[in-house]
Amino acid sequence: MSETLDKPALNIVGTRPIRPDGADKVTGRAAYGADHSMPGQLVGKILRSPHAHARIVSIDTSKARAVPGVKAIITASDFPDLASEVLEGGEQASNLRDLSLNVMARDKALYHGHAVAAVAAASSEAADEALARIKVTYEVLPHVLDVEPAMAADAPLLHAHLFTEGLEAKATAPSNIAKRHRNVRGDPEGAFAAAEVTVEGRYTTQAVHQGYIEPHATVAAWAEDGRCEVWSSSQGQFMVRTYCARILGIEISDIRVTPAEIGGGFGGKTTVYLEPVALALSRASGHPVKIVMSREDVFRATGPTSGSVMHVKLGASADGTITSAHVDLKFQAGAFPGSPVGAACMTALACYDIANFSIVGWDVVTNTPKVAAYRAPGAPIAAFAVESAMDELARKLGMDPIALREKNAVRNGTKAAYGPTFQNIGYLETLAAIRDSEHYKSPLGPNQGRGVAVGFWFNVGGESTAAVNIGEDGSAVVVTGNPDIGGSRASMAMMAAETLGVPVDRVRPIIGDTASIGYSMLTGGSRTTFATGMAVVQAAEKVILDLRQRTAKLWDVSLDHVVWRMGQAECTDPAKPDKKPMTLAALAAQSARTGGPISAQVSLNAQGAGPGFGVHLCDLEVDPETGHVTVVRYTAAQDVGKAIHPAYVEGQIQGGVAQGVGWALNEAYIFDRQGLMENPGFLDYRMPVASDLPMLDTIMVEVPNPAHPFGAKGVGEVPIVPPLAAVANALRGAIGVRIPHLPLSPPVVLEALDSKAE
Amino acid sequence: MSQLAYIAPSSPEEAASALAASGARPLSGGTDLLVQLRAGRAKPDVIVDLKKVAGAIGIREAGGGFVIGASTSGAVLGEHAGLVRAWPGVVEGANLIGSTQVQGRASLAGNLCNASPAADGVPALIAARATCLIVGPNGRREAPVESIAVGPGKTSLAPGEFILEFRLPPRPARASDAYLRLIPRTEMDIAVAGCGVNLVLDAAGAVAEAHVAIGAVAPTALLVAEAGAALVGGKLDEASLDAMTAAVRAACRPISDKRGTADYRTRIAGVLARRAALIAFERAGGMR
CATH class of the missing domain: 3.30.365.10 (Aldehyde oxidase/xanthine dehydrogenase, molybdopterin binding domain)
Structure with missing residues (x-):
């Protein structure tokens, strides 16, 4: 399946040496974020909002400052009050004012866990005692957590200055809807009217956290001459430098950022939470300051990716040609605008050559942590809806799910739904790899089902x-x-x-x-x-x-x-x-x-990053008395261009699948009526453990990218795009009813089995 | 500023006297206590490590039954062939606590005295009719396992009292037990519901004695006498299993929380009881 470029034979690329780290x-x-220390450093800790939505009336730090060992206490008043400004530098553009307000709340706390003050002290105990003695007077406000209630006209308003962008007519009143995205080709309504077969469904997903093993950690020092040193675990030391300089209003030339070893990021470490706070505490105290998040902090104040409500309609002719598609995506952005709904709109139909479609996306703020990038941001969510609908369409047409996808697949020369014309893509080869696999031809056992789903990511x-x-x-x-x-x-x-x-x-x-x-x-x-x-x-x-x-x-x-x-x-x-x-x-x-x-x-x-396509095949088994789902076999095929180190490419594919299976089966934030998160830990936020998964088989398809010296394409994000739908489609096969809502936890599955029996 | 002292007495009496002080907390495996300390939920002044107390660790056969040191780790229980043969359900319950690493420390006494309604080590112990040897400032007493936890996080132990040993009764030839729980994952999780079943068969292979205990479906693990009674005299025919399942569900008084709804828990408790009974029956050599 591998093609050779017009190059000499390779001696090292394509082999599997031991990794240098x-x-x-x-x-x-290996020295991770929390492993670095500086002479004379203090312990930094952050006070977080106990409310989902509250006006900060006043903050009295006088009693906290009296605690022996306390060297500095800061609040938003120690940071410049910045104007709204779009800043490039992270994985997606960010608004500088929002970044700053997420690092430290100014007038309002917008989610449970939002930072409102920070302390630097000589010991952890002194810092804890100071936090307990900071008196914050809140005026608790009504809150809204979910995307559709947040869009309602009478919803509690997070930002008085937020007017919806992207509407035909300029918004006249503020709302929680930050932006509408829209992409239309051809005449979707006319094509639906003429379609011989249509399917339609409403799909929902929950916010999920990236779940990196290493909590955020930083040490920062602000020297007397204004030169700053930052040591932190992030996905980009230059990103940390830019964001710290802009949030603190200082020169980039005054900051040097050293990247620590990183214990997982998955997109969640493409922004700053602690670094500007540690710097501000260091400036105020005259000492280096180290801040390490607890797992609880990580859950309450960082990540996740969006929860969503989606609507998909597909129209096709009897031979399986898809003639029209409508995709509506409502994404939770968390406390500030900037959900990945734009990327979700662009990827939603990227695997398909469809003459008529409309894709609409809604970016909606909610009283939950501001979302951060998570591995192919937005794409797995949209793929869950579109690939579930594709599965329904295949069933209604009586077509093999891979044959349906092959019939409508984008090829070299196809103009992608999001604009560019595909070249050097290996999508058909990847579909064929699954179609021809032993797995696809193998029989299923009792209470088992099989699901197929595909996914796309741009790569940059x-x-x-x-x-x-x-x-x-x-x-x-x-x-x-x-x-x-x-x-x-x-x-x-x-x-x-x-x-x-x-x-x-x-x-x-x-x-x-x-x-x-x-x-x-x-x-x-x-x-x-x-x-x-x-x-x-x-x-x-x-x-x-x-x-x-x-x-x-x-x-x-x-x-x-x-x-x-x-x-x-x-x-x-x-x-x-x-x-x-x-x-x-x-x-x-x-x-x-x-x-x-x-x-x-x-x-x-x-320039010229090659887009990636993945095709996944999932077998699972359902316990009909408990609703418990076990993934029993999984094969993921992906066009990787050229695998530089095949073992790590396989590892990327397996890792994406593992995270996607967790997203599909059990992961969810649980909030109480006050909007407080009830499961800020891995015990009740259920990511998969190793024993939950079978060996995840991989098939690397190598259709080289001519823009890269060895033909490489990005490989890390594609594999998390198909699993949500692959699992859901397999479950549909196993139990005979469609569950269009994630997660597919045991009680949900048992309820679906009951509804079928009735 | 708070101070934390640590002591590790070797005599039971010393341990009891240290534990009687206010602000003292016992440490067995520590797999709950250390988590509570880190989260700030437990703020003891002194930690009394019970693992050094004579008799706290180890397994011995006595009077036809077993005596298990209260701080013996799950890993050690799992490696004791005689105990596993006689009480596979007790051991599998203990071995479900935490992960492989946690098993190197986690103990039955800690699991019981942490008094979580969902403790995996407890239902099978109750179904086994195990008792605890309790040492306290006023001497020693013996009490059934089900009398220890009285509500979430609460025990009947008086200040200074701690469990030194568990005692499992003598085992007849045709007897066995089983424990099952449901979790959304496959390990590293807390039971949504759990059930231990202990069966003794007569010479004809019929159930002579049956004990059924359920976890995570009430403020404490419960011994359901009606469920056990439903199995006695038969060979787990469908009618008796249905009666047992009904009795188990009738006894459930669960809450709805982040780990499961009350309805789901009640239903699952019945499913697990039925499955555990069948496993115990087969292990005991029963033929349906």
Whole structure:
């Protein structure tokens, strides 16, 4: 299935070496966000709102300041009151004012857990006591948690200044609806009228958290001369630098951010929560300040992705050609605008070539934590609705679900629903991989069902910098600006080693701080192996050119007569048959004589990221007496372009599936009547544990991306897009009724079984 | 500022006297206490570690039955072949607490005295008719397991009292037990409902004695005498199983909360009781 690019055979790319960060992680040496300390540091803690929606009438810190050991207490008045301004820099654009207000509430607390004050003290106990003595007077306001109630005309209003964008007529009154997205092609209503078969459904999903193992943590120091140091766990040290500078109103040049090892991000660490607070506490106290969130803080104040209410209608002719589609997506944004509903609208029909459609999306604020990016933001949610409807359509048409998708699949040359024309995509190959799999042909047991679903993610490129520095022994250090959340250090080392022609263990990949490497956009959008990898390869190629030039001088031949092959310079000048090849180590040893240190840096803005498609197949079994669902077999096929390190590509696919299965089966926020979250921990917020899942089988389809030196496409986000619907469709097969609402927890399934019996 | 002291007495009497002080909390495996400390829900002045007390750890056979040191970890229970053979249900209940790592510490006494209605270690112990040897400032007493928890987080133990041992009765030849629980996941979770069934068969293979205890469906785990009675005299025919299931559901007094609705819990308790009874019957050598 793998195609070869017009390139020499690969020695390292496509193999499975041990990851360079592996030993540190399994021995506990890896230094995560909370592992760094500075001399004289204080403990920072944050006071959080006990209400879902309340006006902050006053904050009295006098008793807290009297607690021995307390060095500083800050509130929103210690931050500049910023104007509304759209800021690029995270995974999606953010509003600077909203970012600031999410870090520290100013006039209103907008969700249970919203930060309202912070303390720095000499000990954890003193900080706790100070928090207990801060007296906040609240005027509790009515709250609204769910997306449809928040859209109602009489809903409690979160922001008096929020007027709906994207309407034909300008909104005249504020509401909780921040924006309407709309994309129409052809004549959907006319096509529905002519359709021979239609299906229609209302689907809902719950907000779910990214669930990274490592809670947010930071240490920050504000020195007397105004220079700031930040050490934190994030998906982008440059993002942290930009956001801190803008939120605090200081110069980027005054902040240096060092990325800690990161214990999972999944998009949830593409923004800041603690870093500006720690800096402000450090400024106020004169000491470095360390803040570490508890798991409870993580659940109450960070992430999640949106809950949703969706409506999908599909129209088709009797042969299965889909002639019309209508998709309506209402997404919970949390306390500030900015749900991923825009991306959801763009991805919803991206797998299908449909002549007529309308897609409408609604971004709605609610008294819940502001949503953060979560792995293919928005796409799994929309895919749950669209792929469930596709399953219903296949049943109504009496068609095989893969055949229906093949019939309507986008191909090379198809104009995607979201605009561009697809090229070099491997969607049909991926559908075929599942269709032809042993799994798809295998029989099912009693109480079992099988579901198919597909998914799409854009993948992005963007700005990256990489440096390759050759040591005097011929080893190489590869420096990039991208935190490694998915095995990217291994990929960087492998691509550099492949290019230089040296063994991979001669290459040490490191992640530089903001003062040590050029700007790089954060790790997100499945961009790092593609874009930063491109910078690494180009930097290695610059090193090779330099080495050839030096060798040409040493040999007194023209540059054209020096080729770089298998890690050494070779002479091709027929007039100089005596010139023995020179290895990288030999050239490095005499670099002082040939022009000085050997190194190169490349900064670029990578274009041409290849979109990714996944096709998933899920078998599950239902306990008819309890409603308990067990996934018994799962196969995920995906077009990965070219797997640089196949084991980590498989790991990405398996990880996406595991998170998607959790989203489908059990994960949900539970709020009480006051809007307070009741399950801020992994005991009652039920992500899957290892024993919940069977071995997740993967099929890597390799249709190369010609824009990348080795053909890579982003792989980390696609695999979380199909599982929600794959599970739901399998359950539909097992129990004979459709449950259009997530999660598919045991009581919900048992109720559906009851309704069927009646 | 609060101070926290830690002591680990070796004699039961010393432990009882230390525990009698106000602000003292016992530490057995610590898998609940440490979580409560971190969350700020427990704020003891002194932690009395009971694992060093003579007799607190270990399993021995005595008088035809078993004596289990109250702080013995789940992992040790699971590795004791004789105990597993005689009381597979008691052991499987204990082994469902937490994860593999937690099993290295979690104890039956901690599970019982934490007094969660959903404690997985408790229903099978009650169905086994196990008793506790309680040590306190005024000496020793023995009490049935079901008398210890009196409500969520509350026990009948007086200040200074702690459980030193569990005592399991002698086991006839054709007898066995089973414990089942329902959780949305497969491990690392709290029971939505749980049920332990203990059966003793007569020479003809009919049920001579039956005890059914349910968890997570009332403020404490309950021994349901009517459910056990429904099984006695037969070989788990459908009618007796239906009667037992009905008795179990009638005894349920659950709350609706984030872990399940009252209706769902009641229904599941019946399903689990039926399944656990069939497993115990088969383990005891019964033939339907």
